[in-house]
Amino acid sequence: MPELPEVETVMRGLEARLLGRILARAELRRRDLRWPVPAELPRVLSGARVESFRRRAKYILMRLADRPSVLIHLGMSGRMNLGSVGQNEAPPAHEHLVIETSDGTRVGFVDPRRFGALDLVARDAEDAHKLLAGLGPEPLEKAFSATHLAATLAGRITPIKAALLDQTTVAGLGNIYVSEALFRAHISPERLARDVTATEVKLLVREIRATLKEAIAAGGSTLRDYAQPSGELGYFQHGFKVYGKAGEPCARCPGKPACQGIVRIVQSGRSSFYCPATQP
DNA sequence: ATACGCCCCTGGTGGC
DNA sequence: TGCCACCAGGGGCGTA
Numbered sequence: 001m002p003e004l005p006e007v008e009t010v011m012r013g014l015e016a017r018l019l020g021r022i023l024a025r026a027e028l029r030r031r032d033l034r035w036p037v038p039a040e041l042p043r044v045l046s047g048a049r050v051e052s053f054r055r056r057a058k059y060i061l062m063r064l065a066d067r068p069s070v071l072i073h074l075g076m077s078g079r080m081n082l083g084s085v086g087q088n089e090a091p092p093a094h095e096h097l098v099i100e101t102s103d104g105t106r107v108g109f110v111d112p113r114r115f116g117a118l119d120l121v122a123r124d125a126e127d128a129h130k131l132l133a134g135l136g137p138e139p140l141e142k143a144f145s146a147t148h149l150a151a152t153l154a155g156r157i158t159p160i161k162a163a164l165l166d167q168t169t170v171a172g173l174g175n176i177y178v179s180e181a182l183f184r185a186h187i188s189p190e191r192l193a194r195d196v197t198a199t200e201v202k203l204l205v206r207e208i209r210a211t212l213k214e215a216i217a218a219g220g221s222t223l224r225d226y227a228q229p230s231g232e233l234g235y236f237q238h239g240f241k242v243y244g245k246a247g248e249p250c251a252r253c254p255g256k257p258a259c260q261g262i263v264r265i266v267q268s269g270r271s272s273f274y275c276p277a278t279q280p
Numbered sequence: 281a282t283a284c285g286c287c288c289c290t291g292g293t294g295g296c
Numbered sequence: 297t298g299c300c301a302c303c304a305g306g307g308g309c310g311t312a
Binding site: 034075076077094111112113114115156157158162268269 | 282283284285286288289290291
């Protein structure tokens, strides 16, 4: 699931449990994630004090006092498991990294599909990391303006859906929130990027922001301490307007004969959902 | 430079 | 119950 709002929620959950704590022990069970995890990761974590957290796009950076930062990416199936040291339960399957704090908190990084990533990066060169260097602006920051987006989309002969998924256009949107934002902005995912008008770009920026903010708020409010009762951090229920709703009536135009309901199409091998009647 | 298809990997679901 | 095809929220990389 993890797109920007979920990653933000995971980060806040980690912050609540780990900020200021000393990491007493770390165990790396598997190194073969998306890229090989640095073998020295457990050594770097052990004894470190957690100083701060930062999110960039769908990446989490955990800053450690006097050590490199830990770069975390959840991939498609990554989540964090929260618990206490010494709960005599079998560790969950696919738990590739376990961290324990000196005051007894246990955090496990679980990622069945192993599309996720863990890496180390110098604190003063985080943005130069290969995975962060090419990213576009943060959608919730000022740099992501209508002017900027219009300039980025200008002349691009690719569907707006693909352009928004491109992390160099704007960083942190994924397959779900692109569908949701395009629905709210009344723009078909099939429209070519270069054909989105200035007025529509303005609306799109506003709706992207609103969609993400609402989802972050939902993550914080539906999860107690940002975690499921099970202690799982990474997934939460949120009401989507179109995503996954193929065949259902469009909530925006009930009873309108022109509205055939939500449709699913495939673009670059991935599902898009929209209402053809209201998204020209 | 840009755009597109493929691929990494595991698990859940629904049809037969 | 078993088997199988298909689907999944990411993103890098090779190719045209």
